[in-house]
Amino acid sequence: MSIPARLNEVLNELPAIQARPAGARRVRVDVAPQGLPALLELLKGRLGFIHLSAISCVDWIEDGQFELVYHVWSHEMKLLVSCHVRIAREPGVYVSVHDIHEPAGFFERDIHEMFGVHFDGAPSMEKFILTSWEGPPPMRKDFNTRKHVEETFEWVDYRPDWLKDIERKGGGIES
Amino acid sequence: MTTPQVPDPATLAPSEEYDLYFGPNHPGIEGNYSVRVRLKGDVICQAVADGGYLHRGFEKIMEDRLWVQNIALVPRICVPDPVPMEESYARAVEMIGGLEVPLRAQWIRVLMLELSRICAHLFTFGGNAATIGLYTNMFWGVTMRDLFLDIFEEITGARIYHIYITPGGVRRDLPEGVLERIEALLVELEERMPQFEDLFFNNAVVIDRATGTGRMSAEEALAWGVTGPNLRATGVASDVRRDDPYLVYPQVDFDIVTETGGDALARMMVRKGEVVQAVKIVRQAIAALRKVGGPVRCELPNPLAWDLPAGDAYARTESSKGELGFYIVSNGGPRPYRVHVRGASSMHAVQVLEKLLVGSRIEDVAQIMFSLDACPPEVDR
Numbered sequence: 105m106s107i108p109a110r111l112n113e114v115l116n117e118l119p120a121i122q123a124r125p126a127g128a129r130r131v132r133v134d135v136a137p138q139g140l141p142a143l144l145e146l147l148k149g150r151l152g153f154i155h156l157s158a159i160s161c162v163d164w165i166e167d168g169q170f171e172l173v174y175h176v177w178s179h180e181m182k183l184l185v186s187c188h189v190r191i192a193r194e195p196g197v198y199v200s201v202h203d204i205h206e207p208a209g210f211f212e213r214d215i216h217e218m219f220g221v222h223f224d225g226a227p228s229m230e231k232f233i234l235t236s237w238e239g240p241p242p243m244r245k246d247f248n249t250r251k252h253v254e255e256t257f258e259w260v261d262y263r264p265d266w267l268k269d270i271e272r273k274g275g276g277i278e279s
Numbered sequence: 280m281t282t283p284q285v286p287d288p289a290t291l292a293p294s295e296e297y298d299l300y301f302g303p304n305h306p307g308i309e310g311n312y313s314v315r316v317r318l319k320g321d322v323i324c325q326a327v328a329d330g331g332y333l334h335r336g337f338e339k340i341m342e343d344r345l346w347v348q349n350i351a352l353v354p355r356i357c358v359p360d361p362v363p364m365e366e367s368y369a370r371a372v373e374m375i376g377g378l379e380v381p382l383r384a385q386w387i388r389v390l391m392l393e394l395s396r397i398c399a400h401l402f403t404f405g406g407n408a409a410t411i412g413l414y415t416n417m418f419w420g421v422t423m424r425d426l427f428l429d430i431f432e433e434i435t436g437a438r439i440y441h442i443y444i445t446p447g448g449v450r451r452d453l454p455e456g457v458l459e460r461i462e463a464l465l466v467e468l469e470e471r472m473p474q475f476e477d478l479f480f481n482n483a484v485v486i487d488r489a490t491g492t493g494r495m496s497a498e499e500a501l502a503w504g505v506t507g508p509n510l511r512a513t514g515v516a517s518d519v520r521r522d523d524p525y526l527v528y529p530q531v532d533f534d535i536v537t538e539t540g541g542d543a544l545a546r547m548m549v550r551k552g553e554v555v556q557a558v559k560i561v562r563q564a565i566a567a568l569r570k571v572g573g574p575v576r577c578e579l580p581n582p583l584a585w586d587l588p589a590g591d592a593y594a595r596t597e598s599s600k601g602e603l604g605f606y607i608v609s610n611g612g613p614r615p616y617r618v619h620v621r622g623a624s625s626m627h628a629v630q631v632l633e634k635l636l637v638g639s640r641i642e643d644v645a646q647i648m649f650s651l652d653a654c655p656p657e658v659d660r
Contacts, residue, residue: 127374158604160606243338249343
């Protein structure tokens with residue numbers, strides 16, 4: 105699949121954009137952080153990318169960056185454009201696109217809660233799921249679930265007789 | 280998840296408004312969820328959705344499991360409609376790994392997806408009816424669904440968490456004679472549908488209670504990111520199966536059911552129509568499966584030592600609740616680097632629900648939520 109000419113025309117109007125086909129009805133666009141709002145505005149206004157399907161966040165801890173992926177769909181072009189931006193992991197601040205796509209409010213709040221990214225101008229950065237959680241944002245790669253469990257809970261040895269029987273025969277769940 | 284705060288009434292300014300916690304322990308709430316509503320009399324002035332009662336951390340857990348191990352996790356994200364979860368995860372993995380699903384497996388997946396859609400809609404018919412006091416319909420819906428679960432059990436060994444769709448195909452071929460049993464069950468469902476019509480869809484109480492309740496326009500629905508039956512109930516003929524097709528859906532003949540009311544009644548009428556269309560699709564899948572043979576899974580490397588190439592993919596599936604998305608990132612290792620689940624209820628269980636409840640009456644909270652078919656576990660994940 106090649107990039108449709110109409111989409112290419114719009115992308116060429118913006119600086120520092122890299123685009124490539126990414127499978128059937130999929131286009132990947134890499135854009136600088138300061139260019140994303142304008143890109144989303146243009147895609148929405150010119151080509152009917154009115155549906156923000158999701159915003160995904162990826163923690164590239166070794167690069168010291170968060171990657172934010174804005175998946176927008178055009179009902180007219182039947183095409184999904186995934187716009188990738190990378191922001192510095194510290195301080196982890198970006199701008200809300202809620203004024204362009206209203207559903208962004210939900211995803212930005214979720215990303216704030218799970219990764220700690222703050223979105224300036226978002227309608228709500230309040231907790232939604234982890235209200236009573238006081239620890240670090242748990243989806244960050246440096247949050248170690250096993251370490252947290254070992255520090256928080258006590259292990260209970262669960263080896264019922266039926267499991268011991270299996271272990272005597274050479275089976276079991278211990279490697 | 281919020282702990283209710285109970286202030287000393289003597290410290291509060293005089294007000295005609297009061298807060299009510301609707302759920303999580305309320306028979307009218309869908310799933311482990313809560314909505315905090317501010318009321319003036321019995322009219323809602325503000326609604327705040329409150330999730331977090333069912334958070335299981337699937338996305339984090341999946342980063343620590345092998346590609347093949349996650350098959351056992353994904354159906355658990357949404358109990359009423361688990362098959363689209365399996366399909367979306369498997370397809371995103373296939374997109375990254377460049378796997379070709381054999382034709383027979385594609386038809387089996389379509390069969391499973393549409394049977395799951397029928398189950399989910401029957402469940403919703405029942406749940407929605409119960410919110411306005413029609414419990415017989417609930418019993419019938421759940422009973423009918425149970426007969427379909429028998430079929431799932433026969434095919435997969437499990438009634439809900441099938442763990443059947445795997446990257447590259449399905450776990451095993453269909454058991455002998457199951458296609459005939461599905462056909463017989465479809466006839467039974469069709470015989471039952473007029474009774475659902477009489478009891479629910481043509482019921483004066485339902486029409487009176489649901490007409491105009493939780494109404495949204497097509498413009499609002501599109502701006503708010505609404506998808507699936509809720510969007511189609513506003514007159515927008517949008518369906519991932521048609522717009523961004525996957526598997527063998529381009530070969531399948533079905534109508535996109537739409538209504539124009541945009542209210543609770545229109546949403547249920549769309550679901551009723553979609554049951555009819557799903558039956559039509561299942562019959563096409565059965566006909567195809569009688570002709571198409573061959574393997575049901577492509578060749579895979581040792582699943583315990585399987586490094587997927589580095590890359591990312593976003594797979595979208597039309598679930599019974601709308602657009603379900605799985606965004607998966609691989610860094611070339613044996614486990615996903617990142618899995619993001621865009622639950623089909625992400626919008627209509629939170630932001631859209633909050634908007635539609637304002638101006639409604641307290642007795643319609645449950646009906647609006649069920650008519651949206653909100654599945655909170657998809658939001659909590």
